[in-house]
Amino acid sequence: MARLPLYLRALTGLAERGIATVSSEDLAAAAGVNSAKLRKDLSHLGSYGTRGVGYEVEYLVYQISRELGLTQDWAVAIVGVGNLGRALANYGGFVSRGFRVAALLDADPEVVGDTIAGLNVVHIDELETVIKRRGVSIVVLATPAQAAQAVCDRVVNAGVTSILNFAPVVLSVPESVEVRKVDLSIELQILAFHEQRKADRESGGPLMAVENQ
């Protein structure tokens, strides 16, 4: 389930505050979901709750971490060391959740050789070698849109089956490869859409009511 990371985040927050036990109601509120949904999700990974009491925070953290595969560490390569790539390389949220940035790659000879977040930037020509040698299993694409599909093809050929794509293009990949995409400007466009509808409703709303009579 795609909500497990959300629960995990809420649980680690509770653990830090020293809370040992939590009810589905409280945890659901902390994660921003319905409590029945949360219980159903958790029941899919086994009966880890105690009726009348709730869930033991520590135990649940461990179970969800295991389910998500966060008990092993994952080597991640970031391709494209522009502004976004740099930000991702320096982002603390990855390391704290079992992800290790194992390689930075770029095509621009200007940045190859630079050290970012303690890592040497390698030329994209080394892609296949680096992936094999450093055991990379997840690749983050932060390249310009034009380059994304070509890099993606090479990454897939090198045997990687999980890609996080920040480039604003639809990547075509074999069915066995999973691509998740984050498009920052799409998120803003959706906000603008709703923002405009609010504005329309305020000015045009009453008018519409008149027209509808």
Added chain:
Amino acid sequence: MARLPLYLRALTGLAERGIATVSSEDLAAAAGVNSAKLRKDLSHLGSYGTRGVGYEVEYLVYQISRELGLTQDWAVAIVGVGNLGRALANYGGFVSRGFRVAALLDADPEVVGDTIAGLNVVHIDELETVIKRRGVSIVVLATPAQAAQAVCDRVVNAGVTSILNFAPVVLSVPESVEVRKVDLSIELQILAFHEQRKADRESGGPLMAVENQ
């Protein structure tokens, strides 16, 4: 609809290649969705297609842009000028789609006064003033998790009703305020989850089959 930006992106790509007309089938492929779904989505904003021919690219770009409210320009403020905030400030994808970064704010006196992407970083104390004076209607939160809710409250009080949240917390806001959230590490965790299931299936799969006999 949340898919309109996707269609728009595909359409501008086609327009750049000089394609004047496109069928729902082709456009759906370019956007990575089902063609029936695309036709239904487009029909919700009026009958802009011609049976037997398809959709006129230019016209559709205009109609979707108008529907999304991209014909006006939106002033965006970015709060939190860490690695991510900097990357967002420099990100070209915003400007090209009608979004203007109108303000950068931070609490750290070390970065206040710096110039990033041609903008002066302002202290967070000025938040309300800056929002009003520069007509900001969308705020991007790129602060640490601990600070996010407090900043969010101030932003909401200042009258902003659209927030894009990069901090890994669930923000509580009035119902009238829309929050979209992007959590980079959650995306990676979902990839790791599927990656692990693939690995489990390869090693544990055949074994399971034996056990099930």
Added chain:
DNA sequence: ATCCCTTTGTGAACCGACGCACAAAGTCAG
């Protein structure tokens, strides 16, 4: 002018997710 071919727009079946509401199960006080 007519016929055939392409493509849109949509009715209707299908599917999964969501949440209510409740029974089963466990805790704790007396």
Added chain:
DNA sequence: CTGACTTTGTGCGTCGGTTCACAAAGGGAT
């Protein structure tokens, strides 16, 4: 030990979204 209370786990009705499949509509050739 018993009974009242709390909370999980889940059956079931509902709802929105997705997709199939087809009728309606337009274009172009003969």
